Structure formats: structure tokens, C-alpha cells
Amino acid sequence: MLKLAGSAQASGKWLLQGCAAFVAALTMAIAVNPARADDIQNAGQLLRSGQHQQALERVNKVLAAKPRDAQARFLKGLILTEQGNTKEAVPIFQKLTEDYPDLPEPYNNLAVIYAAQGQYDKARASLEQSIRTHPSYATAYENLGDVYSKLASQAYDKALQLDSSNSVAQNKLALVRELVGGAPRGTATAAKPPAKLPVTVAAAAAQPPAATPAPAPTAPPVVAETKPAAAAPSVAPAAPEKPAPKAASSDSGSDEVIQVLNAWASAWSKRNVDAYLAFYAKDFKTPKGEPRAEWEQGRRTRILAPKTISVETDSPKVSMTGDRQASVTFRQRYRSDNINANSMKTLVLVKVNGGWRIQQEKVAN
Numbered sequence: 001m002l003k004l005a006g007s008a009q010a011s012g013k014w015l016l017q018g019c020a021a022f023v024a025a026l027t028m029a030i031a032v033n034p035a036r037a038d039d040i041q042n043a044g045q046l047l048r049s050g051q052h053q054q055a056l057e058r059v060n061k062v063l064a065a066k067p068r069d070a071q072a073r074f075l076k077g078l079i080l081t082e083q084g085n086t087k088e089a090v091p092i093f094q095k096l097t098e099d100y101p102d103l104p105e106p107y108n109n110l111a112v113i114y115a116a117q118g119q120y121d122k123a124r125a126s127l128e129q130s131i132r133t134h135p136s137y138a139t140a141y142e143n144l145g146d147v148y149s150k151l152a153s154q155a156y157d158k159a160l161q162l163d164s165s166n167s168v169a170q171n172k173l174a175l176v177r178e179l180v181g182g183a184p185r186g187t188a189t190a191a192k193p194p195a196k197l198p199v200t201v202a203a204a205a206a207q208p209p210a211a212t213p214a215p216a217p218t219a220p221p222v223v224a225e226t227k228p229a230a231a232a233p234s235v236a237p238a239a240p241e242k243p244a245p246k247a248a249s250s251d252s253g254s255d256e257v258i259q260v261l262n263a264w265a266s267a268w269s270k271r272n273v274d275a276y277l278a279f280y281a282k283d284f285k286t287p288k289g290e291p292r293a294e295w296e297q298g299r300r301t302r303i304l305a306p307k308t309i310s311v312e313t314d315s316p317k318v319s320m321t322g323d324r325q326a327s328v329t330f331r332q333r334y335r336s337d338n339i340n341a342n343s344m345k346t347l348v349l350v351k352v353n354g355g356w357r358i359q360q361e362k363v364a365n
Contacts, residue, residue, distance in 0.1 A: 040071055047075070050334070050341035052083050070100065077109065082305065082338075084298025086113045097129075104134035111143060115150070116301045123147045254318040257326050257349060260356045264347075265311040273300050281350055281357035306336035324351040 039062045046055035056079050062072040073092055080089035090113055096106035107130035114123035124147045130140040156173035159166060260279065267275035277296055286295040303309065316330040329346045348360040 040075060043072075043075055043079075047079055047082065048339055050339045052079055055079050056083075068099075070096070074106070077106075081109070081113065082302065084301050086117070086297075086301060089113060102133050104130040104137045104140060107133065108137070108140050108143065111140075111147070113301075115143075115147060116304060117297070120147050120151050120154075124151070253320050253323065253326060257318050257328050257356055258316055260349065261313055261316055261328055261330070261347065264358070265313050268303065268311045269309050271303050271306075271309055273303050276303065279358050281352060281359045284358060285360045287361065306338055308337050310335040325349070326356070 039058050043055045043058035043062075046052075046058060056076065059072050059076045059079065062069055063076065066072070073096060077089045077092035077096070080086070080092070090110065093106045093110045093113075096103070097110070100106070107126045111123040111126035111130065114120070114126060124144065127140050127144040127147060131137060131144070134140070153173060156169050159169045160173065163169070264276065264279045267279070277299065284292070286292060290298075310333075312333040314331040314333060316328050318326060318328045320326045325348070327346055327348045329344065332343050332345045334341045334343075344364045346362040346364075347358050348362070349356045350359045351357075
């Protein structure tokens with residue numbers, strides 16, 4: 001479970017103890033400019049509440065007056081990562097490593113982004129540099145172990161593609177995938193690319209991150225093993241954790257939509273990105289009109305970022321438009337280790353090959 005340095009609940013304070021000189025410099029800056037401190041604190045609060053654009057505007061206000069402000073730059077990198085905008089987040093963390101080469105957090109956070117993109121060699125190099133700057137940085141060691149496990153998984157998978165009868169490699173691959181998550185292997189010819197390594201997003205804290213055991217990997221639903229991620233099954237790919245809420249309509253079409261809604265929320269809660277993305281139709285209208293691949297990468301980063309996610313759907317109301325189109329409106333309650341957010345959401349679904357797929361999402365706070 002890769003983790004970004006620290007916690008977004010730190011109100012912008014992101015340095016580890018041990019970097020005493022830099023901590024003192026930032027403390028002095030806050031003391032002589034309380035307005036700046038308020039803006040950073042407010043930006044952190046907005047980030048925690050899921051108001052990413054407002055948080056970004058607040059941070060940009062600080063940076064307009066003081067472009068080299070380390071806390072504001074770091075917080076901006078976190079906000080952009082939460083938004084899935086890693087293209088802009090990466091250079092921010094890279095510049096911080098240049099300006100403050102003795103701090104481990106920017107190296108660690110670069111590694112998290114690289115791992116989410118499947119660039120495990122670059123992630124490994126960044127984590128090793130993070131550890132060199134701070135040899136007692138437990139988070140970086142834990143992340144490095146996950147990256148090594150992912151690299152091992154890829155190597156064993158390649159070995160089995162070359163020799164499908166290698167039972168030793170099969171056993172090793174099964175053990176590694178049980179550790180970091182991913183589909184169990186069948187035969188060499190039917191093997192799929194290794195699953196993405198889980199990544200956890202958080203801001204840097206004033207205290208050294210505590211070494212916490214990685215959560216037990218959750219086995220992906222059966223559908224993720226037998227169908228491509230681009231197509232969801234007609235039956236929900238994962239059973240909901242609790243009884244499905246009842247919709248106002250009792251016809252079979254409405255019941256199917258409710259089943260899909262709860263399975264979609266369950267896959268999201270379990271951070272099973274492949275199963276989650278499988279619920280979206282090929283012609284899904286991305287929120288900002290961005291390319292589908294870019295949207296999927298952003299969702300992958302956002303879902304794998306927190307250590308825990310809980311998504312609840314309250315009081316769903318289904319409206320059927322014929323036999324092949326429906327919409328469901330509900331109260332979405334999202335909780336993670338960084339953010340709590342409630343919003344009204346509407347999903348527009350279409351029936352494809354006997355199963356319901358999400359064609360559009362509409363959010364109204």
C-alpha cells in the first residue's frame with residue numbers, strides 16, 4: 001500500500017521532525033504573516049471536504065504573493081494529485097526535491113504518482129532517494145517493499161509466459177499477488193497484465209509517519225478475472241457489504257439498476273479499480289470532456305490514493321425510460337481517511353448486452 005507523506009489533516013504542516021532548520025524557518029514565516037497561514041489552513045480544510053477547486057484557488061492566492069512558499073507548493077501538489085492532475089503535480093514535487101534535497105516527502109510523493117502510472121522503476125529510484133535523505137522514514141520503506149513486490153510480480157509473470165509449466169514461479173507469483181493484490185494466474189496464455197499497485201494519497205505531517213501494517217488485500221470480484229475491464233457483467237461484480245436500499249419502483253428493471261448501483265459503490269469502497277471502471281459504458285460522457293484514457297487514469301489515482309474508502313448510496317430513486325435506459329438519483333456519502341463528502345448524484349444508465357452500464361454522471365451538492 002503506497003502512501004504519500006503524512007496526512008491532509010495537518011493543515012499545511014508537512015515537515016518531518018528532524019528537519020529542524022526548515023521547520024524553524026516556516027514557523028517564523030507563519031508568525032510574521034498570519035494571513036498566509038490562514039489561507040494555507042483554509043486550503044487544507046477545503047481539500048479535506050472535497051472542494052478541490054476552491055482549495056486550489058486559495059493556494060494559488062498564497063503563491064501569487066510568494067511563489068516559493070514551500071508549504072503552499074507542497075499543498076498544491078497534493079490538491080492536483082487528488083484531482084488526478086499528475087501532469088502538473090509531478091513537476092511541483094520535482095522542484096521541491098531540487099530546492100530541498102534533504103527532505104524525504106517530495107521524493108516519496110513522486111514515487112506514489114509513478115507507481116500509480118505503472119512506472120515502478122522510477123518509483124523505486126525515488127523511494128531509495130527518500131530513504132537516503134531520511135534513513136528512519138518508515139513510510140518510504142513500506143512503499144519500497146510494495147514496489148519491489150510489484151516488480152517481482154511482473155518478473156514472475158514474464159517467466160510463466162516463457163515457461164507455463166514452471167510450478168515454482170507459479171507459486172511465487174501467487175504469493176506476491178496475494179501480498180499486493182491482483183488476479184490469480186490461470187495459464188500462461190490466459191494471463192493478464194499485473195494489476196496496478198495500490199497507492200495511498202495523503203499530505204505530509206509534522207510528525208514522522210507511523211509504520212502501520214498494510215491492509216489485507218481484497219480479492220477482486222469474479223468478473224474482473226473473466227472479463228475485460230472495459231465491459232461490466234450483467235450481474236453485479238461484487239456483492240454489496242450491506243442490504244441494498246429499496247427504490248420507490250419495484251419492477252424488475254428498477255431492481256436491476258439498484259443492484260448495479262450497489263455493486264458499483266461496493267467496488268469503489270473496496271478500491272477495486274478494474275471492477276469499478278467496468279461499470280462505465282464505452283460511450284460514457286466524461287465530466288470535463290477529457291479523453292476516456294485520461295479520465296480513467298485520474299479515477300485510478302483518486303481511488304487508490306486513500307488507505308480506506310466508504311461509499312454509501314441512500315434513498316435511490318429509479319426512473320425508467322423504456323427497457324434500455326434508466327436514471328437513478330441518490331444521496332452519495334463518501335468517506336476516506338482524508339475526506340468526508342455528501343452530495344446528490346444522478347447516474348444515467350443504458351442496457352448493453354443484457355447489463356446496465358453508466359453513460360453519464362451528474363453531481364449536485
